[in-house]
Amino acid sequence: xxxxxxxLNPKLxxxxxxxxxxxxxxxxxxxxxxxxxxxxxxxxxxxxDSIRLTQFEERFPERxxxxxxxxQNLATxxxxxxxxxxxxxxxxxxxxxxxxxxxQIRTTIALNNVPVKMIGSHAGIAVGEDGAxxxxxxxxxxxxxxxxxxxxxxxxxxxxxxxxxEMIEHNKPVYMRFDRSKVPVITTEDSPFKIGKADxxxxxxxxxxxxxxxxxxxxxxxxxxxxxxxxxxxVLVVNNHTVKPMDEELILGVAKRTGxxxxxxxxxxxGGMGSAxxxxxxxxxxxxxxxxxxxxxxxxxxxxxxxxxxxxLDVESIKKAIVKVIKRNQESY
Amino acid sequence: xxxxxxxxNEVCKTIIKSLVSAESGHTGxxxxxxxxxxxxxxxxxxxxxxxxAWPERDRLILSNGHIVPARYxxxxxxxxxxxxxxENGLRKFGTIFQGHPDRKFLPSMETTSGPLGCGxxxxxxxxLGAKMDGKDFYTYCIMSDGxxxxxxxxxxxxxxxxxxxxxxxxxxxxxxIQITGRTENVMPLESLRNKYEAFNWNVIEVDGHDxxxxxxxxxxxxxxxxxxxxxxxxxxxxxxxxEIENDYKWHGIAPNKEQGERFLLELSSx
Numbered sequence: 001x002x003x004x005x006x007x008l009n010p011k012l013x014x015x016x017x018x019x020x021x022x023x024x025x026x027x028x029x030x031x032x033x034x035x036x037x038x039x040x041x042x043x044x045x046x047x048x049d050s051i052r053l054t055q056f057e058e059r060f061p062e063r064x065x066x067x068x069x070x071x072q073n074l075a076t077x078x079x080x081x082x083x084x085x086x087x088x089x090x091x092x093x094x095x096x097x098x099x100x101x102x103x104q105i106r107t108t109i110a111l112n113n114v115p116v117k118m119i120g121s122h123a124g125i126a127v128g129e130d131g132a133x134x135x136x137x138x139x140x141x142x143x144x145x146x147x148x149x150x151x152x153x154x155x156x157x158x159x160x161x162x163x164x165x166e167m168i169e170h171n172k173p174v175y176m177r178f179d180r181s182k183v184p185v186i187t188t189e190d191s192p193f194k195i196g197k198a199d200x201x202x203x204x205x206x207x208x209x210x211x212x213x214x215x216x217x218x219x220x221x222x223x224x225x226x227x228x229x230x231x232x233x234x235v236l237v238v239n240n241h242t243v244k245p246m247d248e249e250l251i252l253g254v255a256k257r258t259g260x261x262x263x264x265x266x267x268x269x270x271g272g273m274g275s276a277x278x279x280x281x282x283x284x285x286x287x288x289x290x291x292x293x294x295x296x297x298x299x300x301x302x303x304x305x306x307x308x309x310x311x312x313l314d315v316e317s318i319k320k321a322i323v324k325v326i327k328r329n330q331e332s333y
Numbered sequence: 334x335x336x337x338x339x340x341x342n343e344v345c346k347t348i349i350k351s352l353v354s355a356e357s358g359h360t361g362x363x364x365x366x367x368x369x370x371x372x373x374x375x376x377x378x379x380x381x382x383x384x385x386a387w388p389e390r391d392r393l394i395l396s397n398g399h400i401v402p403a404r405y406x407x408x409x410x411x412x413x414x415x416x417x418x419x420e421n422g423l424r425k426f427g428t429i430f431q432g433h434p435d436r437k438f439l440p441s442m443e444t445t446s447g448p449l450g451c452g453x454x455x456x457x458x459x460x461l462g463a464k465m466d467g468k469d470f471y472t473y474c475i476m477s478d479g480x481x482x483x484x485x486x487x488x489x490x491x492x493x494x495x496x497x498x499x500x501x502x503x504x505x506x507x508x509x510i511q512i513t514g515r516t517e518n519v520m521p522l523e524s525l526r527n528k529y530e531a532f533n534w535n536v537i538e539v540d541g542h543d544x545x546x547x548x549x550x551x552x553x554x555x556x557x558x559x560x561x562x563x564x565x566x567x568x569x570x571x572x573x574x575x576e577i578e579n580d581y582k583w584h585g586i587a588p589n590k591e592q593g594e595r596f597l598l599e600l601s602s603x
Contacts, residue, residue: 041465062465065496073454073488080458083444086465088458104451104485112436112445 001229002222003203007190013226018185022178022216023121025157027052029164030089034060037168039087043067045074050180051091051121071097075104075116082114087168094120094136094177102142109173110146117167118143120177124266125294125311126216126304127180135299136177141271143175144244150195151243152176153265153273155218156186159241162193170195179266181304183216186239198247200254202226204234208329209322210254212238213264214273217292217313221264224318235322243273248280255281260329261289262321266313269293288328290321334544340410341371345573346600347406347416351423351430353593358424358432361570361583362400362477365508368542369475369566370407376544377551379470382412385441391470392443392459396452396486397477397506398433399585401442405430413441450483452476453503457493460501471555475504479511482520487532493561494533502554503534503563506541508570510581529563541566573600 002008011017034040034056041063042056048066057064067074071092078090090097097120098105109116123136144151150172154160160178167174192199201218202211202225213221221237228235236254240246255261261281263274274291281287294311308314344367352358373393374380381387395404402423409416414429422428429439433447444455456474463470480486493501505525509516516522526536535557539550547566554562570584571577574596588596 065461067488067492068495070488070492072450072485073457073492076451076454076485076489077458077461077492079444079451080455080460081462082458083455084459084462086458086462103448104454107445107448108451108455 001203003200006192006199006201007188008201009185009188012184012186012222019182020157020185021182022154022157022160023050023052023180025154025160026119026164026178027055029161030056031059033164033168034063037087039085040168041065041081041086041088043074043078043088043090045069045071045092045097047092051119053091071100072104075101076108078116079108079112079114082116083112087115087117089117089119091119091121093134094123094139095134098139098142098175099136106146110148113148114173115171116173118173118175120175122180123177124179124215125299125307125313126266128304128307129301131301132298137268137294137299138271139177140243140265140267140273144276145271148173150174150245152195153214153241153243154178155215155239155241156183158185158187158189158191159193163195166193166195179216181216184219186219186222193241196242196245196247198242198250199239200236200250201239202235202237204229204236207234207236207258209260209262209325210236210238210258211262211264211318211322212240212251212277214240214243215266217264217266220313220315220318224315224322227315228319228322233322240273240277243276246276246280251277251280252284255285255287259287260325261287262292262318262325263289264292264313264318267293269295288325288332290325292318292321337371337375337544340375341368342600344371344403344406344410346597347409347420348402349588349593349596349600350420351402351406352587353590354421355424356587358402358587359399359585360587361510361577361580362397362506362508363403364574365568365570365572366400366403366475366506367406367572368544369504369506369547369568370403372544372547373473374407374411376548382408385413389468389470392456392472394443394452394456394459394472394474395434395446396474397449397480398447400506401434404434408441449477449480450485453486453489454492456501457489457498460498461496464498464500471500471502473502473504475506477511478505478507478509478516478522478525481505481522481525490529490532490534497559498561499558501561502551503561505563505565506568507565508568510570510579510584512581512584514581525565533560535560535562536565537562538565538567541568542572575599
């Protein structure tokens with residue numbers, strides 16, 4: 001059942017569940033952050049509308065910089081602003097930042113260890129119609145291998161908003177990625193959010209599998225948990241929003257409690273959040289893991305729903321992974 | 334100015350000694366920029382060697398980090414750290430003198446740098462931040478000529494022109510060589526002047542080994558308003574050692590012990 005202590009959206013499973021753009025949550029969060037802290041500045045690479053910077057630009061024109069279609073310079077200028085003492089938010093589509101400017105991020109932000117907040121929007125296969133070039137399926141891998149960098153993947157509008165507020169207090173480089181589409185609002189203003197603290201959103205008395213999910217797919221994980229409950233299979237659902245540094249205590253706890261794990265993300269399986277979970281559990285408490293994600297493929301054009309189904313990120317695919325991991329777990333006894 | 338020349342000569346000797354001890358490193362560009370780093374640390378910069386984090390200091394960003402032996406050497410002679418420590422510590426495990434500048438080991442480097450084409454964007458960000466807060470220090474960015482083949486650098490040139498970052502002063506080490514040959518053979522850069530002017534920069538060309546003219550050029554750049562300024566400093570790689578001057582093969586190698594002794598002798602007699 002839904003974990004009451006997390007104060008989730010009471011209409012979560014209604015047909016008319018409220019849907020919002022996660023990027024709108026980012027835009028709102030940035031506006032509040034700008035009001036709260038004068039050091040906050042924003043940089044756009046010609047995508048201000050798409051990434052919801054317009055309100056910040058109108059409110060704080062002197063703290064807003066348009067670098068043009070130049071993602072490498074986006075990173076280096078942001079690095080300089082942070083070296084000086086500002087808290088810069090550099091924004092683009094994840095396919096281009098960190099896709100285009102990874103070395104600049106590595107050298108001038110991660111190695112320099114300056115608190116640039118890197119926002120990769122329109123991430124994942126769910127970008128849809130724009131096709132494979134614009135569907136960033138590698139950015140979590142690119143960013144989580146960099147020392148000093150915190151990686152956050154919010155599950156909805158509310159969480160993105162809170163994450164912005166938290167990250168301006170976090171004196172480190174941060175990468176936050178989210179997708180393009182309007183997606184169900186899972187959490188509420190009262191839901192907890194702390195960088196590095198994962199949340200169990202669905203709890204059961206006798207769970208046999210933990211679904212560890214990130215981003216908008218946390219919703220599919222919850223739908224799956226609800227369906228399985230009817231079928232007599234109890235699971236846990238973890239919203240693992242901070243991919244790095246991961247909440248190792250919680251992950252170890254659920255691994256011990258359920259003995260089997262399914263990870264869910266809109267990203268290549270190689271190097272993604274699931275890999276991070278596996279790396280950690282392999283050395284602490286090895287349990288069978290199934291990975292729901294993009295399996296060594298590039299995407300194509302289509303609606304989000306079509307692509308999510310085709311590439312196996314839908315509720316049905318998560319269910320299959322759960323059945324499989326339970327079977328593996330039984331066989332190992 | 335005679336004094337600066339003398340100091341620069343000592344800076345060159347320290348460069349040679351530290352490179353010999355390191356057994357690797359970039360000799361040509363380091364020697365070629367010894368005069369300019371001396372001019373900065375002994376005349377131009379507003380700085381406090383014993384208080385490197387002084388908030389009002391001018392910021393000197395070294396984009397082409399591989400010539401850092403010249404910077405370390407000028408800083409050692411200016412009192413940031415001991416000359417002896419540098420001459421024995423360059424590129425050695427556990428020292429602050431990393432092969433390329435690393436601000437984790439040595440915060441007075443301002444930025445960690447080396448991968449080419451990145452420094453100017455960082456300098457833009459620093460200068461912009463200072464402008465927003467009404468700070469009156471200058472941000473200087475030293476770049477190589479070869480790194481003008483990087484796309485990132487031109488993105489930054491465009492950006493500085495757009496935002497009229499006039500507290501930013503770029504210095505190009507125009508020594509005409511890069512690791513595999515002459516710049517104009519590897520990938521022609523000329524006309525650097527016309528390119529910068531087209532991006533709305535103020536351009537000054539000067540002999541990088543003439544202290545009076547170089548310092549004058551910086552003074553001119555400082556009073557220029559409404560545009561960033563770039564000083565194209567014509568320099569001689571390997572300056573001071575006749576057998577390696579202008580030889581691109583000396584871009585990325587260090588002298589051995591015997592060569593080092595010969596070079597030091599030449600510097601002492603020059």
